[in-house]
Amino acid sequence: MKNKIRKLFPQKVVPSGFVLTIDIIIVVISTLLAILFRHNYHTIHVFTEHKIIIMFVTILLVRSISFVIFKTHNNVLRYTSVSDLLRLVYINIIGSMIIAVINIFIYSVLKQQFVVPFSIVLLEFIITTFLMLFYRTLINALYSDSHRLDNVRNHILIYGAGELGFT
Numbered sequence: 055m056k057n058k059i060r061k062l063f064p065q066k067v068v069p070s071g072f073v074l075t076i077d078i079i080i081v082v083i084s085t086l087l088a089i090l091f092r093h094n095y096h097t098i099h100v101f102t103e104h105k106i107i108i109m110f111v112t113i114l115l116v117r118s119i120s121f122v123i124f125k126t127h128n129n130v131l132r133y134t135s136v137s138d139l140l141r142l143v144y145i146n147i148i149g150s151m152i153i154a155v156i157n158i159f160i161y162s163v164l165k166q167q168f169v170v171p172f173s174i175v176l177l178e179f180i181i182t183t184f185l186m187l188f189y190r191t192l193i194n195a196l197y198s199d200s201h202r203l204d205n206v207r208n209h210i211l212i213y214g215a216g217e218l219g220f221t
Contacts, residue, residue, distance in 0.1 A: 074127035080185045081117045081178075085110055088177035109170050113153060113178060120149040134194040139187050146186070150179040 089106065121127060124145045153175050157168040 070127040074121060076189065077121055077127060077186060078114065078118060080189070081114060081182055082110070084178050084181035084185060085113050085174075087181050088174045091177055092171065092173050109174065112156065112169050116152050116156070117149050117182070120145055120152070124148075134190045139190065142186055142190070143183055146179055146183045150175055 089109070124141075126142060126145055153170055154172065157170055157172065157175070160166070160169050
């Protein structure tokens with residue numbers, strides 16, 4: 055198993071373009087799932103193709119630009135820490151807030167429907183954040199497990215620990 059994982063990740067660093075591509079694919083999947091969840095899998099009857107395309111383009115543009123501006127793809131996946139994961143959550147929150155501002159602006163100017171319904175914005179945010187956190191944590195765990203040296207053990211002696219040395 056470890057050899058298969060090492061073959062998947064032969065380099066020490068995954069290219070940033072690959073990480074950005076996976077992030078965008080996650081946004082596409084999340085948007086599609088959010089639309090399907092909101093309308094109980096009956097999207098053909100609820101939206102026209104034109105509205106769905108506008109929703110996808112709006113969400114993809116905002117998310118892609120926020121990922122590039124905040125450089126989420128430049129982090130080394132094998133060293134993903136809790137602070138990196140929190141930063142990712144904050145970036146997704148900012149992206150959702152930008153989508154909401156675009157919604158309000160277009161609604162106030164054109165007096166039409168929202169570009170992206172707020173329920174889809176919320177569902178897309180939850181799904182995107184969960185999937186991004188999951189895949190980064192999974193890559194980190196797989197990499198650290200496959201590159202761990204099992205044969206190296208250091209025998210140590212703690213001197214002066216007193217009762218705290220016993221467990």
